[in-house]
Amino acid sequence: MSRIKQTFAQLKAQRKAALIPFITAGDPDPQLTVQILHGLAAAGADIIELGVPFSDPMADGPTIQRASERALKHHVGLKDVLAMVAKFRTTNTVTPIVLMGYANPIEHMGYAVFAEAAAAAGVDGVLTVDIPPEESVAGIFTAAGIDTIFLLSPTTPETRINLVAQKASGFVYYVSLKGVTGSANLDLAEVAGHIPVIRERCGLPVGVGFGIRDAQMAAAIAKFADAVVIGSRIVEEIENSPRDKVVANLTAFVAGVRAAMDAAA
């Protein structure tokens, strides 16, 4: 059983939703990333999305764009990200890591080479924002034991959900609003209405992300979704903290969200 599947199974037994924070690898600098990963896991993160920095993050808002730029100042590449995961795995073998990013760094490394290296490093899932199911080589990832996570959005027609279902594994990620990461204006009732259909069609847990700003909102989403993804808000915490307080501030924020989600469960 994959680490992601196992995590969701355990949470389901406890009637809890997964908390999935996102950080960009190498932000604010490469030396801090592994420490941050451990801090997030300790604070109650069930799965961690680790962003692979890219020069042209087309689907991201200004906050995550800046995180990518900070990491790229340190020349953090895909190989470095895999090395960070491998280092994290030396002491944590339970918290799934999902790499999230854009096609080109993986394309450039080669899909099969990447799949093998990622599996060896201890990566559990891959989400490439700009590779829709039609262009996906999910089979290569599956063969390496890596889950392929896809996005679904409010603009996705129902017929496409089936297409995603054929290729998706681990969980599916419902983008809760139109727009880039970090946007505002989330309509909870509308989002809640979409989840049961997706869950049934895909036969996978459904995570909700984009636009989740605080513990209260996370708790509200945890009532109907299988996972809550928080990205820009976490990255802001990194951006606004002095380097020596980054891990402490992130831990405190994530622990607060976790507590609110558990209290509401």
Add this chain to the structure above:
Amino acid sequence: MRIGELPDERGHFGPYGGIFVAETLIAALDQLRQEYELARKDEAFMAEFRHELKHYVGRPSPIYHAKRWSEHLGGAQIYLKREDLNHTGAHKINNTIGQALLARRMGKKRVIAETGAGQHGVASATVAARYGMECVVYMGAEDVARQSPNVYRMKLLGATVVPVSSGSKTLKDALNEAMRDWVTNVESTFYILGTAAGPHPYPMLVRDFQSVIGEECLTQMPDMIGRQPDAVIACVGGGSNAIGIFYPYIDHKDVRLIGVEAGGDGIASGRHAAPLSAGTPGILHGFRSYLMQDENGQIIETHSISAGLDYPGVGPEHAWLKDSGRAEYVAINDDEAMRGFHDLCRFEGIIPALESSHALAHAAKIAPTMSKDQILLVNLSGRGDKDINTVAKLSGITL
């Protein structure tokens, strides 16, 4: 499948092209593709497009024999397809009219565009004014500073110009930002993409709208000289003017197709914008093609004297034409392009765009190696008034 019948249903030209975007945009691209399929078969739509090209743009654009320059070069005869004489001064307007008519057909009242040098921005602002639409143009902050006359033109035409300060602050970042706007406002907004690149169906529909250039040449050349040219030469940034003149010639196998990329300080220097000449395949801005990238697959900064060619990717059909051998691609350095620019000014009384000057420079390079009865047809894709500040600065002159 015959080369000219590409792309396939999902936008592939061989291994290139495709649709590589976030899920949020998939439905909008599907809708655009479906609407375009209907429009191209709708005689009323195509008739209006042709009417606009004739009465608003001033087509057909003439072909001109650059006789004095050809004589000076002492070889092949150089003919120029005069896209510089179009309304707004470049080929860009052919495409923006087509897309604006599509936007209107789809009931979209707001259009957005990206621009580098500002030519596509001006062409988009122009058609938005013509059809009464709101227009927002994204432009890299560096380019806003470098191209202030075009920024003011867009404002005169009623457009809002948004400077983009992320990344390298140039065309590629403007494109990122336009995509982000589109993701956010996908229901109300039509994205007028300026070149034959981006996710399917853009490379196809931009090519189709620009193909009027080559279609005209197919009849104009026999009318003028009794035959087709020996070679067609065009500059390639994203590649819209080149694909526009190449596409109708693809089946004319005896006509060489030569695309000219921006060699900047020279390919060996690494400071250029020539992905077909020195790049490798990858995925950027929604499609697979040749790219300028580093060992980590990060997109690297490009360098060219011409803002319109300063782009790290290239339209997917050009990648396929290169691999299939049907077209050849070369690079012309900044200094060679400058000589082409000055030559055309002095020998023919035509101030060419710096982009087009790359194609001119390559013609000047190969013409002397050819016989006097051979014919080179160069796409003079735009006029150079917009570039006089850049040229003056290089000559140490302050205007």
